[in-house]
Amino acid sequence: MNKILxxxxxxxxxxxxxxxxxxxxxxxxxxxxxEASQDKAAPSNAxxxxxxxxxxxxxxxxxxxxxxxxxxxxxxxxxxxxxxxxWDNKKEGTYYCSGCRLALFESDTKFKxxxxxxSFYQPIDEDYVGTKTDSSHGWSRVEVVCGRCDGHLGHVFExxxxxxxxxxxxxxxxxxFEPFKK
Numbered sequence: 001m002n003k004i005l006x007x008x009x010x011x012x013x014x015x016x017x018x019x020x021x022x023x024x025x026x027x028x029x030x031x032x033x034x035e036a037s038q039d040k041a042a043p044s045n046a047x048x049x050x051x052x053x054x055x056x057x058x059x060x061x062x063x064x065x066x067x068x069x070x071x072x073x074x075x076x077x078x079x080x081x082x083x084x085x086x087w088d089n090k091k092e093g094t095y096y097c098s099g100c101r102l103a104l105f106e107s108d109t110k111f112k113x114x115x116x117x118x119s120f121y122q123p124i125d126e127d128y129v130g131t132k133t134d135s136s137h138g139w140s141r142v143e144v145v146c147g148r149c150d151g152h153l154g155h156v157f158e159x160x161x162x163x164x165x166x167x168x169x170x171x172x173x174x175x176x177f178e179p180f181k182k
Contacts (some may be wrong), residue, residue: 002122005063046101047103047124048093048173050127051102051127054149056149061073065099065100069099069173072152072174073099073146073174074135074150074152079172080116081116084116085177086177087117087118089177091179092179094124094177094178094179095107095170096108096175096177097146097148097153097170098174099149099151099174100146100148102128102149104123104124104170105175107180109133111161113160113169115169118169118170119160119167119168120167120170121160121162121165121167121168122163122168129147130144130150134155141155142155142156153168154168154170154171155168
């Protein structure tokens with residue numbers, strides 16, 4: 001039993017280290033967009049030219065998000081590795097914020113990082129995601145937030161593939177996926 005706990009603890013540390021980095025802080029501008037429709041389909045304003053912020057009270061967010069989406073998006077939670085939606089999705093399409101339906105990432109920028117979370121090397125548009133410093137676990141990393149609703153999406157690290165060298169490590173349970181139409 002002790003060996004199993006030791007192996008489990010070591011595995012958790014390895015996964016945690018795969019999604020952490022110290023040092024450099026990335027910067028992107030966060031701008032703002034009009035409120036999206038509340039249905040699960042991607043709205044017509046999923047690709048805005050100007051991103052305008054959506055602001056809601058905690059009660060309003062709780063009324064439109066699932067418990068898991070609220071915990072991650074509004075309370076900066078994290079799903080366990082290899083348990084969320086889309087970590088192993090290989091279909092071609094677009095990934096949207098489940099809080100406000102802003103288009104965030106396209107499948108052609110998704111890659112297998114081995115971390116257990118969907119990983120992308122760049123967003124659709126730099127204004128569609130924002131970043132901020134996250135020192136919540138005793139080290140500094142760069143948090144990724146939605147450019148429209150400021151919902152917590154995950155973190156970005158400088159260990160990704162070319163052409164950007166970035167790895168956007170995103171919680172799949174706060175994404176929606178829409179396959180490309182053929």
